[in-house]
Amino acid sequence: MPTGIHHVTGITRRVQANVDFYAGFLGLRLVKRTGGFEDAEQLHLFYGDALGSPGSLVTFLVWEDGAPGRVGHGQVAEIALAVPPASIGAWLTRAMTARIPVEGPAREQGETVLRLKDPDGVIVKLVGVDLPAAAALPDPIAPTRLRGVTLLTEKPAETAAFVARFGYRPAAAEGAVQRLVSDRDAVDIRDATGFFPGIPGTGTLDHVAFRAPDDQALRAMRQALQDTDATTVHDRKYFLSLYVREPAGTLLEYATDAPGFTLDEPPETLGSTLFIPPGDAARAQELRVMLPQFALPGEERTPMRDLHFIHRFHRPENPDGSTIVLLHGTGGNETDLMPLARRIAPNATLLGVRGRSTEEGINRWFRRFDAVTYDQADIRAEAEAFAAFVDEAARAYGLDPAALVHLGYSNGANLLGAAMQLHPGLIRHAILLRGIQVLEQPPPLAPEALAGTRALLLGGARDPFARMAPALERALRAGGAAVQAQELAAGHELSAADLDAARAWLD
Secondary structure (H helix, E strand, O other): OOOOOEEEEEEOOOOOHHHHHHHHHHHEHHHEEEOOOOOOOOOOOOOOOOOOOOOOHHHEEEOOOEEEEEEEEEEEEEEEEEOOOOHHHHHHHHHHHOOOEEEEEEEEEHHHHHEEEOOOOEEEEEOOOOOOOOOOOOOOOOOOEEEEEEEEEEHHHHHHHHHHOOOOOEEEEEEEEEEEOOOOOOEEEEOOOOEEEOEEEEEEEEEEEEEEOOOOHHHHHHHHOOOOOOOEEEEEEEEEEEEEEEEOEEEEEEEEEEEOHHHHHHHHHOOOOOEEOOOHHHHHHHHHHHHHOOOOOOOOOOOOOOOOEEEEEEOOOOOOOOOEEEOOOOOOOOOOOHHHHHHOOOOOOOOEOOOOOOEEEEEOOEEEEEEOOEEEHHHHHHHHHHHHHHHHHHHHHHHOOHHEEEEEEOHHHHHHHHHHHHHOOOOEEEEEEEOOOOOOOOOOOEEEEEEOOEEEEEEEOOOOOOHHHHHHHHHHHHHHEEEEEEEEEEEOOOHHHHHHHHHHHHO
16 A cells, blocks of 8 residues: 655745746656646646656645745645755756755765755755656656655644654654654654744645545545544545644645546646646636746746736737736736636737735725725826836837737726826727726826827726716826727626627727
């Protein structure tokens, strides 16, 4: 009966850097890419040996530009990967050449270890130990499988006793570390008494999963854990699993070996297709637009620049050369409007932008004092910052500012409307969905200030803010913009009529 680690899962904030490290530098194979089974708007990547064998898998949930976490007790702190013992010197040279943070070599538990940090700061140990791969990778010094993990705990004895349920037994202790071993790998229990607790987020390891030989064993474990917080059995398509927290709080998973990653892809093309969880099949097209894109080593890629606003590109399979800049509403993010924009213009490149202001933890484009009273200084400051972003994004990505179409909804439309008045000529083509006038003292515009600017204003007949929309229309017309305004049979929410009107206006 197999025991040991099935996989380890972390959280990354930059998908391309993550792929470059695990598939590029380390040489693991990307064996599966899928929308998350808990949240399909979250990309999940699986790396492993040539077939994604249990015991070789390192997986990452992608929280693109998400908040960083903090490593502390009640968490998995390190991943250890086995590499051929004679390759440690080559790996040290490879890490130094690639400018990857590295410490060592050192001796731990009688093994030679290099400590690396991935782009998120996750500690990855390369351990020189002869553990053959179940399905070898092309690179002769590539990691063969997982050697183990390190858990930080304030209750080392209780943590060790709980981990023993999954087929582990005590081995030699070294300082504050108690090692447990299975027939394949090791779990190091580090006494972190007095250390601060971990906080979930990017740059942390979310959980470690142990191997269950089959679904019968999984259900037996569920019965054995009935006095804990163990979850029901989840169908993750490629394996069945349950989750439980050990006494110190570290999240553990118990996962079956079968059916495995060749369930829906042949071995030759593993990891080449983005799959959507079956429960979200109706949203598949929307999700494929919203999930972050990346390139595998050797593939053509679009470099992402660090600009003043968090942003996301989506490039369609057959781009027509047009670009739509998307500004979300209150509480949204840079991907919210991508499904709508794809339906409006299927072959347009999409540039989603995230507002920089926040209100009780939700994203906005500028601060407000109440629902209809807005921070005028902040509007002007953010409009100026957005104008600078448009300029730097155009230079960074080779875009023609005059050809960009800007589409904003609600708070995003309000920022666009203000920016059009405060920075004439910045925005030449605008679709404002439920936009209103938020400037209390709009700048006087010369009659030709907005000449050559086109704007579509789509309001809702039942929108409680509709009374503030005509003032924006008048201001844009006074500046010489070609304005088309329509009142739709809708409220503040978007409707199918918005899609039809926007598509017709663009055509």
